[in-house]
Amino acid sequence: MLAAAYTAEDDDVLLRHIVEKDEGAFEELYQRHSRPLFNYILRLVQNAPVAEDLLQDVFVVIWKDASRFRGQASVKTWLFRIAHHKAVSWLRKHREVVGEHESIAPASVDANPERHAIASWEADQVRNALDCLSVGQRAVLELAYYYDLPYSDIAKVVGCPVGTVKSRISYARRYLARILSASGLQESSIP
Amino acid sequence: MKTYSRSKSKDLQALLPWYVNGTLSGTESQEVEALLENDAHARAEANAWATLRKAVQAQPAAPPSAALRARVMAAIRASENRPLVPHWFTRVWATILTLTVLLFLWGLVQPGVQLQWSTGGNGAAAFRIYRAPAGSNDFDLLYESLNPPAAWEYRYVDTELWHGQRYAYRIEVVNVLGRQISSDVIRPAPLAALPGQLAVLFTSLCMGYVGLTFIEGWSGYQFGTVRRSWR
Numbered sequence: 001m002l003a004a005a006y007t008a009e010d011d012d013v014l015l016r017h018i019v020e021k022d023e024g025a026f027e028e029l030y031q032r033h034s035r036p037l038f039n040y041i042l043r044l045v046q047n048a049p050v051a052e053d054l055l056q057d058v059f060v061v062i063w064k065d066a067s068r069f070r071g072q073a074s075v076k077t078w079l080f081r082i083a084h085h086k087a088v089s090w091l092r093k094h095r096e097v098v099g100e101h102e103s104i105a106p107a108s109v110d111a112n113p114e115r116h117a118i119a120s121w122e123a124d125q126v127r128n129a130l131d132c133l134s135v136g137q138r139a140v141l142e143l144a145y146y147y148d149l150p151y152s153d154i155a156k157v158v159g160c161p162v163g164t165v166k167s168r169i170s171y172a173r174r175y176l177a178r179i180l181s182a183s184g185l186q187e188s189s190i191p
Numbered sequence: 192m193k194t195y196s197r198s199k200s201k202d203l204q205a206l207l208p209w210y211v212n213g214t215l216s217g218t219e220s221q222e223v224e225a226l227l228e229n230d231a232h233a234r235a236e237a238n239a240w241a242t243l244r245k246a247v248q249a250q251p252a253a254p255p256s257a258a259l260r261a262r263v264m265a266a267i268r269a270s271e272n273r274p275l276v277p278h279w280f281t282r283v284w285a286t287i288l289t290l291t292v293l294l295f296l297w298g299l300v301q302p303g304v305q306l307q308w309s310t311g312g313n314g315a316a317a318f319r320i321y322r323a324p325a326g327s328n329d330f331d332l333l334y335e336s337l338n339p340p341a342a343w344e345y346r347y348v349d350t351e352l353w354h355g356q357r358y359a360y361r362i363e364v365v366n367v368l369g370r371q372i373s374s375d376v377i378r379p380a381p382l383a384a385l386p387g388q389l390a391v392l393f394t395s396l397c398m399g400y401v402g403l404t405f406i407e408g409w410s411g412y413q414f415g416t417v418r419r420s421w422r
Contacts, residue, residue, distance in 0.1 A: 021271065023264070023267075026267065027260075027264070030260060030263060034254070034255055034259075034260070035252065035254045035255065036252075038253075038254065038255040039252045039253065042253070043250070048253075051255075052255050052256060052259050055255055055259065055263075056259060056262055056263050056266060059263045059266075059267070060263070060266050060267055060270060063267040063270065064267075064270060123246075123249060126246045126249075127250060130247070130250070141243075141247060142247065144208055144209065144212055144244075145208075145212060145243065145244040145247035145248060146247050146248060146250065148212045148213065148214060149214065150209060150214035150215070151206075151208075151209050151214070166205045166206075166208075169208050170205070173239070173240070173243055176243070
């Protein structure tokens with residue numbers, strides 16, 4: 001069936017059709033979730049071609065393993081879990097995973113804000129600071145604040161206890177504040 | 192006015208990030224709201240979390256390339272295609288190939304015990320080769336050649352060997368005058384034939400494996416492979 005026939009269906013229904021190898025349902029699921037999954041993977045691996053290849057792997061897994069979805073979490077959580085696993089596996093093979101408190105300088109610390117509009121500069125500093133977080137901290141922060149997942153779902157996505165999720169987001173915020181204060185930004189003045 | 196113990200207050204403050212993103216349960220939300228009513232520090236923390244959430248949400252987001260959709264569809268279709276040739280057929284084919292190569296090489300190389308003898312260029316009317324189990328004098332005729340072609344050296348390979356059994360041999364030559372001359376008993380070294388037999392077997396298995404890989408690769412090649420932009 002064509003993807004257009006599935007626009008009103010829930011993700012659970014789409015997955016049931018995908019189990020029966022319905023390409024239209026699969027295309028609709030791709031249409032809905034490819035962009036958020038792509039950006040999630042991209043923010044973890046920080047390489048667009050790699051993120052695209054990993055996203056391709058994610059959707060091939062969805063196609064092959066749709067029957068394994070048991071409904072214990074939402075479809076969105078299940079998709080993010082696959083994406084997270086793919087990204088972390090790639091990072092383990094291709095670069096050292098940054099430790100929770102490894103101190104890494106921001107990608108660019110421009111001490112001369114006259115060269116940029118101040119708001120744009122501050123936004124750059126925030127983005128650079130986010131890129132300095134460890135994979136674990138970045139994942140929790142993105143899932144909580146970009147994708148608005150509850151902490152229980154985040155724990156399922158990243159495969160760790162709820163307590164670890166709560167502490168990682170606290171560490172992430174503290175670490176960001178440290179990096180931003182080195183750039184002259186206070187937490188309260190983040191745009 | 193509700194007050195909380197220090198540990199309870201700490202637990203509730205740990206929920207602030209999820210109060211800010213609106214995903215707490217009803218009960219949790221009510222408890223956090225009660226905390227915020229009475230705790231200025233908690234309110235300041237909630238504001239800080241809200242500021243951080245705004246900053247995270249302000250990140251630019253890009254769609255994947257348009258070509259990726261086509262690649263994904265091609266990849267899932269490729270994963271669904273059945274091999275052109277069934278698996279059982281490739282295995283039967285590889286087994287037949289292995290046996291054919293084995294028989295061919297066995298006949299060509301003739302791994303076994305090699306016997307060589309010479310008549311000094313005088314020719315012979317017949318040769319007879321006798322064989323007995325090692326340690327026995329019970330020699331049986333193994334091979335006979337009548338009117339063999341004239342040659343300086345003659346050779347015979349005994350390939351009818353039983354695993355673990357050693358043999359002794361005797362060669363009898365009948366010259367053109369009808370006189371019979373027997374050789375001494377020949378006792379080949381243990382496992383003399385084994386290296387040759389193993390080499391033939393190993394070569395046959397390798398050829399069978401190569402054939403299997405070839406035909407399985409050929410049947411899979413028909414449906415393409417997923418393109419990788421990095422490796």
